[in-house]
Amino acid sequence: MNAVLLLGLIAALLFLRQPLLIILMSAAVFVHLVWGRGQLDYIVEDMWIGLDKELILSIPLFILCGNVMTRGSIAQRLIDMLAAITRPLPGGMAVACVLACAVFAAISGSSIVTMLAIGSVMFPAMRQAGYDLKFTLGAIMSGGTLGIIIPPSIPMIIYGLVTETSIVDLFAAGFGPGILLTVVLSVYAIWVNRRRPTEAFDLDEFVRSFRRGIWAVLMPVIMLGGIYTGWFTATEAAAVALAYAMVIEIFVHKELKLGDFYNIVLEASKLGGSLFPVLAVALSLNIILIEHRIPQGMVAFMQGYIDSPLVFMLLVNVLLLIVGCLMTTGEAILVLAPLLAPVAAAYGYDKVIFGLIMILNLEIGYLTPPVGLNLIVAMSAFKQPFGLLCRAAVPFIFLMLGCLALVVWQPWIAMYFVTGKF
């Protein structure tokens, strides 16, 4: 009965257009009043405890780093370099688009930033080169989603914090599915454009573009290499990446003045102001849920109805795909990850692989209406009708679903980079 009341409260708050912060806080109040001792100041105390984690510091640093790197012409430099390499392939420019998204994703932890940075250069270039409009839009929008699966990824950090999972392991697990998606999208781009004429490889052009782009390419190598080899923690890697980004943009590319730093930090503050209080409340709610053994209750409830881990996983995937259509990634992870991860663990799914599966599902949500963020952003960025964008995304959604199914079926694709075992 109380659970129904809680759901009713949440529905009422959604109807009353309340921010996620208030919805989560109200849920915490409800749990304290109904199942706890009604000490509401504990919620604030738990928020304080939730934020008092050093790992959380990696988020503002990665956000700052992404803001620094996306201000200048990094995207153009990466595209020039990759286009020089892929020129001999049929549909080489489309492949360059996907690869540039993948490399840019390893700099930025955001899907929209990746799509906009690469898309703003590639959309006019691909259209001018005669690529089909629907295919071009689909390639850019789906390439953008790589931003949250290829580390560093802000959703992975949030998932790690709310489920107490190693962020380094999550980052490592993101490599496999990231590479898989990049290869699948690139192969699809070649197949669709197989009748397009190819161009000869131009060594001079490659060397020229390599000189211009090498500093940007080195950034993910240093950052992710440092994390993967155990030299840096996630927070240290974020700090090194920020220092590197500043040095490159100020002294090498000469596209950032110290005065620009105010706006960069202000943008990060805006994001932080909307994210961290919500994160603190979600962590506080998580503490209450654990205290009241809610996840264990959910596990017992689910196991009463579902015996098979495979059936559970299929149901969770369907749930997450639906949620991805209705909620943003951050909202879905903050609300669902603390509830679903323990249940998944009870069915034998490691929290790392479950996190990856969750993020892969929500990544597809960027392309599904009505809340597909890449669709919404592409609508205004590329001035295209929503219906066309939805249709353009369809083949790419199927490809991504195929990759998701493959990762669920063969979890080593993600876990190999964590455990070193097939």
Added chain:
Amino acid sequence: MSDARKAHAAPPGAARLLAVWHTAECWLAVTCFAFIAIILVLDVLGREFLAPILNFLDIDAGPTGIFASQRMSIYALVLGSFAGIGIATATGSHLVPRVGFGWVPKAWGPAMDRLADLLTGCFLLGFTWYGFKFVHSSYVVDLRAPVLDWSVWPFQLAIPLGFLSAACRYFAYALWPTLRPGLPEFQE
């Protein structure tokens, strides 16, 4: 301007006050986030790069990192984040699930927005009260920060003050809807 809009128009003083307030919060947040970036970068560079060089040169310079840099950064993060609640409110950047937006006729939108702002303000005011209760209890027992041994209540004070700032702003929007920032086209 229509009569209805004129009736809800904010006095210039209110708009000016909110603008000054927003600028102050921006500067506080920028200072905190810049502090985090600078101190953590210097700490890591000192430990991971300077120390090996000094060791190689046989120079004993003592610890090359910054003492308690991560702990200080956590407190700066709390200050910056809760100043950020006000910034997110002022710029319409809060995460607002839009699932329920279509549950009422579109024409009711402005009235629903005012009601939403009033309600959000009330919730935040309630949490301000519990936030102050929490800070007061820390102050009474003189809770100290690990490693630094500083009293933590001044940092904890950022939580109720952040809520209070956002609550006042929401009340202002409920009173004068023309001050309300539009919701962004998308939120990640």
